[in-house]
Amino acid sequence: xxxxxxxxxxxxxxxxxxxxxxxxxxxxxxxxxxxxxxxxxxxxxxxxxxxxxxxxxxxxxxxxxxxxxxxxxxxxxxxxxxxxxxxxxxxxxxxxxxxxxxxxxxxxxxxxxxxxxxxxxxxxxxxxxxxxxxxxxxxxxxxxxxxxxxxxxxxxxxxxxxxxxxxxxxxxxxxxxxxxxxxxxxxxxxxxxxxxxxxxxxxxxxxxxxxxxxxxxxxxxxxxxx
Ligand SMILES: C[S@@+](CC[C@H](N)C(=O)[O-])C[C@H]1O[C@@H](n2cnc3c(N)ncnc32)[C@H](O)[C@@H]1O
Numbered sequence: 001x002x003x004x005x006x007x008x009x010x011x012x013x014x015x016x017x018x019x020x021x022x023x024x025x026x027x028x029x030x031x032x033x034x035x036x037x038x039x040x041x042x043x044x045x046x047x048x049x050x051x052x053x054x055x056x057x058x059x060x061x062x063x064x065x066x067x068x069x070x071x072x073x074x075x076x077x078x079x080x081x082x083x084x085x086x087x088x089x090x091x092x093x094x095x096x097x098x099x100x101x102x103x104x105x106x107x108x109x110x111x112x113x114x115x116x117x118x119x120x121x122x123x124x125x126x127x128x129x130x131x132x133x134x135x136x137x138x139x140x141x142x143x144x145x146x147x148x149x150x151x152x153x154x155x156x157x158x159x160x161x162x163x164x165x166x167x168x169x170x171x172x173x174x175x176x177x178x179x180x181x182x183x184x185x186x187x188x189x190x191x192x193x194x195x196x197x198x199x200x201x202x203x204x205x206x207x208x209x210x211x212x213x214x215x216x217x218x219x220x221x222x223x224x225x226x
Contacts, residue, residue: 001157003093003115007071016049016077019111023141024051025189026218027110030139031055033181033222039063040105043129045094045122046070046112050078053087056108066099068092094122099129106130110139110218114161123175123223130225136177138168138221139185146219148212168221177223186217 010016031052036042038061044053047067056062067089069075075089092098094116107126116122126136142149144164153160163171169179190213195206203209 003070003158004072006156006158007069008073011071011073011077016074020049020051022190023048023110025187026141026185027052027139028055029185030110030137030218030220031108032059033220034060034106034108034137035135036060036062036106041103042066043068043097043099043104043107045097045107045109045126046115047078047089048074048110048112050081050087050089052108052110054082054084057084057087062086062106064088066090066104068094068097070094093117094125097125097129101128102131104129104131105134107134107136108139109137111141113138114140114142114163115158116161117159119161119163120171120174123171123177126223127176127225130177132225134225135180136172136223136225138172138223139218141216141218143168143219146212146216148208148216165219165221168219172221172223175223177225179221180224181220181222183220184215184217185220186215187213 036056040062041064042056042062044067047069050067053065053067065087067078070093072091075091078089144162172179192209198206
């Protein structure tokens with residue numbers, strides 16, 4: 001199944017908004033750290049519902065926001081969720097970013113990067129489009145140390161890349177980006193039932209659920225273009 005087939009279906013069934021609600025718990029903390037200044041051009045890779053771009057416009061005054069997604073239904077929904085003419089959405093693939101060299105101030109990506117067919121090349125593309133000093137904020141919940149995420153591949157037809165923390169930093173550097181920061185952002189908002197309520201449909205023990213959300217949370221790796 002292609003990215004388009006898989007994620008068009010997610011968009012059509014409302015999962016774009018569901019992801020927005022869940023991802024916002026940690027994404028908002030990472031977005032708040034982005035050094036976006038008034039007027040900056042921002043690119044959201046794998047934008048889903050487009051919430052990140054909307055937030056960067058509203059909170060930081062980004063001048064122009066592009067949300068790129070490989071699923072046309074995702075991009076169409078995202079465009080419907082805003083009337084802001086400075087936030088635009090386009091259909092494209094991480095493999096070839098339709099932007100000129102040094103044309104983007106900051107790139108954001110949440111829970112999307114690991115779907116890239118060739119993630120090393122995608123990093124090169126990001127390094128190419130970023131202006132000197134521009135940043136790439138890469139947030140993922142699916143990564144090697146998060147053992148609770150490993151089974152996700154069974155439920156999705158697109159091959160996912162499961163790097164560990166070191167590999168993220170190494171790959172950023174291979175693409176020519178400096179690594180400015182790497183951090184785990186805990187999800188402190190998801191409700192964790194009391195001990196007596198376990199096992200639940202999704203979790204055998206409370207301990208595992210606490211580890212997944214409060215400890216592992218979202219892995220954020222920040223690259224800076226030289
Ligand atoms: C799990 S969703 C995350 C959406 C959003 N960033 C969020 O935080 O809710 C992943 C998104 O990346 C998009 N995507 C996956 N692979 C892609 C690729 N190779 N090129 C462009 N978009 C891709 C999907 O269509 C989907 O909308």
